[in-house]
Amino acid sequence: MTDKDHNPSSTHPPLPPTSEDEQFSRLRLLRSRRVGITTYKRLLTEHGTAQNALAALPEVARAAGVQKYEICPEAVVQSELNAARAAGAKLIMQGTAAYPDILAELEDAPPFLWVIGDARALMRPMISLVGARNASSLGTRMSKALARDLGAAGYVVVSGLARGVDAAAHLAALPTGTVAVQAGGVDVIYPTENTQLALDIAQSGLRLSEQPMGLKPMARHFPTRNRIISGLSRATIVVEAAAKSGSLITARDALDQGRDVLAVPGNPFDARASGCNQLIREGATLIRSAADVIEALTPLHGEAAQIPRPPRPETPPPRDTTKQRALYDVAALHRQILSRLSPSPIAEDQLIRDLAVTAADAAPILLDLEMDGQITRRSGGLLSRA
DSSP states (O other): HHHHHHOTTTTTSSSOOOOOHHHHHHHHHTSSOOOHHHHHHHHHHSSSSSSHHHHHHHHHHHHOOOSSSOOOHHHHHHHHHHHHHHHTOEEEEEEEESHHHHHHHHTTTEEEEEEEEEEGGGOOEEEEEEETTOOHHHHHHHHHHHHHHHTTTTOOEEOOOTHHHHHHHHHHHHHOOOOEEESSSSTTTGGGGGGGHHHHHHHHHHEESSSSEEEEEEEETTHHHHHHHHHTTSSSEEEEEEESSHHHHHHHHHHHHHHHEOOOOOOOTTTTGHHHHHHHHTTTTEEEEEEHHHHHHHHHSOOOOOOOOOOOOOOOOOOHHHHHHHHHHHHHHHHHHHHOSSSOEEEHHHHHHHTTTHHHHHHHHHHHHHHHTTTEEEETTTTEOO
């Protein structure tokens, strides 16, 4: 029997939590072995309260053939609450006013969200922006431009705190609001290179996770995380994505959830664009700017927000030149340059600015790569990957 058999409107818990004891018991119920979201909702529907569901759980497990079943110990839940208090995290439960309505629409909406930062961001319209971890320079610039302009138009930018497109989107949206959905515990920052970005997001935006505090992310956690990224948002934008990538999983989730999917087209010879081009071929909306996004959303979501005039070019933050050479040895700079370049030409000076290195540092590496046949120099000071 499904949840719908018990409760026709089962996207919300049957009864809103009414006390700290009930909240504690609900968290304990969900953290018990073999209790997923569907089972959690079904048990609450059948037994009315989490306390009653916990009391019935061992017998339910025996009926399913599980012997010597033990529910989650109270000490485990208390330890999680203590860890949350130490990290400055707050618990948002489905059925409460702080829980975002758009996420509650999902059949598999997470019953709990641990959040660090300003939870008011969840009450504003949100758009997801996802893409490749090994984003090209063009992809990174596109991500920043979209995030910046969508933020200026009133949208909160949602992404997954990964390298590449995610990090670029979060960084550009810091002044206007951004939400990072994490695959592990909200207090576990992954990848570690985004630690400062995660701290900045907690100051001006929001980090959230459905996972227990302290949980280190594993591969299986990322696909389930992706449904929250798309579920929070009115639309999901894919900037760069390979034919088989987590970004495409997010796009599929968005389609399953009835959300809009938009994609930035790319060079057919760049593997990082193959996923976006595939989405467009299958019916995703092709976009070139934030104005295209607003126009695409207008028929479904009412009056369009106004895209402001293009802002002045970003000024890169000052860098510690004494540490520059220590951070970028020759091999590392080789890899960075190749990861930034694609078959689509880019200006050499723009590449150097994106890498935040000096022209003197970059010139010999570019010459080596050109002589090695890995990059092609074109007229007008343009470079592309061979």
